[in-house]
Amino acid sequence: MWGGIIAAMSSPRRLEEGGPWAPALALLVALTAACHQGGRGPAPVFSGETIDAPGLDVEGHRGDRGNHPPGNTLPAYAAGLAVGVDTIEADMQISADGQVFMGHDDDLHDTGCAWTGEGRAPSTRISSLASADIARFDCHAELEGVQAPPSLVAFLDAFFAEAGPEVALNLELKRPSRADADLYLEALIAYDAGCSGCFGERLILQSFEWSALRHARERYGDRLEFRAAILDKRGRYEEIAKARAYAEIWSPRHPLVDAERVEQVHALDMQIIPWTVNDEARMRALIELGVDGIITDYPDLLLRLVGRLR
Template sequence: MVQSKFRRLGMLLFSLSLVMLFVTIPSVQANSEEEDDQDDGVEVVAHRGAAGYAPENTIAAFEKAVDMDSDYIELDVQMSKDGQLVVIHDTTVDRTTDGTGKVGDLTYDALRELDAGSWFAPEFKGEHLPTLGEVLDEFRGKTKFLIELKAPSLYPGIEEKVAKALEARDMDDPEDDSVIVQSFDFNSMKMFNELNDDVPVGVLTWKSEDLTPEALEAFTEYADYVNPSKSKVDRELVNQIHDLDMGIMPWTVRAQEDVQPLMDAGVDGIITDYPDYVPEQSEEDED
């Protein structure tokens, strides 16, 4: 009789333990998922290559960015007088080369002869202005690309040329957002999205009026990223953008103390001249 009572008590305790197990498993899984979300690493986007360490928008800067394990290289694309897609930030060559004049007034042969490295440091003498095709061919498979169309209104047809450059290399349907095209010119991004809606599009802005709930909602019609000046970023903005299923990669970090607040806000990527300012992910985070 006593043994029977103990046996029933044991079965009852066993049943209760099973109930508790099934109750706690979802909770553990949920907590694990929350921790995974919190531990997701931020993408390191090397601004104009590793522009803090090598002359911006040159092969040397992009090589340095890859050597520093950047997730993306960011580059600026304009168009020469003869329609070549050239990688340079300013609409004139004066600041970053030994030449003068507007990019769109010079043929690519003339642009190619310019020294785009000496202004930064003597050891970079002879660096030239690369084409978009050169950069894609050289670094494809080594890193991802954030391609900015710079002042596209100056270069009618640049959206189609960039789309064709990607298509020619079978990069027009990228996986894992390995190619993103962005611009401050929203109409240009609408046009690019119409040409190829498989390549993610980003909109750049420093204006508060572009970050209202209404403006963000409008971006969802064609954009996948909203990439504002870092000065505009806080957790509320990041949450609003994420709630609309878009990503956010602010720019441009040039001081180490600016990194952690952006990471705390939950951004997806940080655009920086100094890729090593962004902490590396641990193996545990990557898992």
């Protein structure tokens, strides 16, 4: 499905001719319309005035969450790739049987995914569900079939089949413990070994639990190449400076970014990639401050702003 949607988006003529991917794109268009009629409000409208931002890392939050909620699904990731993001931002959870799945929230009910199995769901939490039961939750009622939270393997298979070699991955370690970090890293290392090092320089690992990133760097840094991004809600310079020992990216809540902090963090030789920015004026202001990237629910808006929308 992922490849079909992207192929249709990139080839309007095939749609006009009723090409093989027209039904897939029609489903995605219907999903977009339903999203904007269903409580999230209208998508932001671009003013039309672009800004020069060479090298800016445009990161699609959960793929393309704003246009295709709840995000962290194959259709949402496909939409992010289709508009031309530089990086797909995604979140990793762990199932009851120790498998890694994509999802922002442990509770699938909070995400808006509905149980489609018989009777009552054994749980709505990924951490309490076996893999087979997670596959029975549908996160896109607007689409045909069951669009379940994808496993890490299914997500990576689709990503590497469709994304160009220039597109990066930013994966959040949602579970905070060292044991959880071990499981995430071992899963990524196993996948990388199976695809002969397909991650290359394309992988970012991010977390609010900075100790998990430090652990990942110390224990797995010689087995898997990645950049570490510290997610930050406080913006204390002393803490950021200490984290530079194992992290290359400061990824703060966007109101924490000002000219002074940009200068300080860049002096540490760290990149600055704030989240989650959905307002054009704020995107413009952050670019003028000199950030290195922006995580947004609306990558199409940011790409229009910098003149790079496909």
